[in-house]
Amino acid sequence: MPTSLGRGPDDHPERTVSAPARAGGDHARDTGGRRRRGLPDRPDARPPRGAAPPAAGEGGGMDELTPGTLLGRQVDGVTCGPSVLVVTAVLAGSGWPGAVAGRFAAAQRTAHRQANRLWPRALGTTPWGTRAWLRRHAPAAGPFRVRPATRDALAAVPAAPGPVPLLVGSRWLPRHWVLVLGADEDGRWRVYEPGSGRVRVLDLVLLRRGDPAAVAGVLGWPRPWALLLPAGRA
Incomplete structure (x- = not known):
């Protein structure tokens, strides 16, 4: 299943989308779905590529990863999945893959080769x-079961005991990995989006x-395709 991805949409550090709001390849789309080419990074909004997420135990648990928290950006157009892997391993207490502690960009590339x-x-x-x-390098985070992103599978996400990798994409193809960190009391998800490198909030009403435009404004792409749930869940 091809999951070639792209950079996330322009970052809004404290943004919470609760009403109608892509990133793919090397381009992003605005909320109307029009392609915008060659947009420069905005230094006031985007963290540098490869900025490192906190080590396990630093700054508390996942509940403290509030909207706008910087966890680190993917280093290129095909490392959203490895970014999610590394962040999952760190948050679960399994550490960094290989001898690359403290270097998120190197950790992404290592995880990409391994995966x-x-x-x-x-x-x-x-x-x-x-x-x-995840089974080999972050055993504390799983084990996981691959599930299609059905209504029932998505409904099981808030009960997951740890981060949930979520594959999103267009209507036709999966394109981008994000990481659901948890759900707040109001039911909204906190999601790490590697294109921006930050934690965002998704209102499930969307x-x-x-x-689709509003979902893409948070996750980078509009349609959930698959997710990894801990084995034994729905």
């Missing part, structure tokens, strides 16, 4: 490669009523 033993790295990372990597 894509057969699948071409230029096409991103598959759900099964993601699951296999998913339920099928508002």
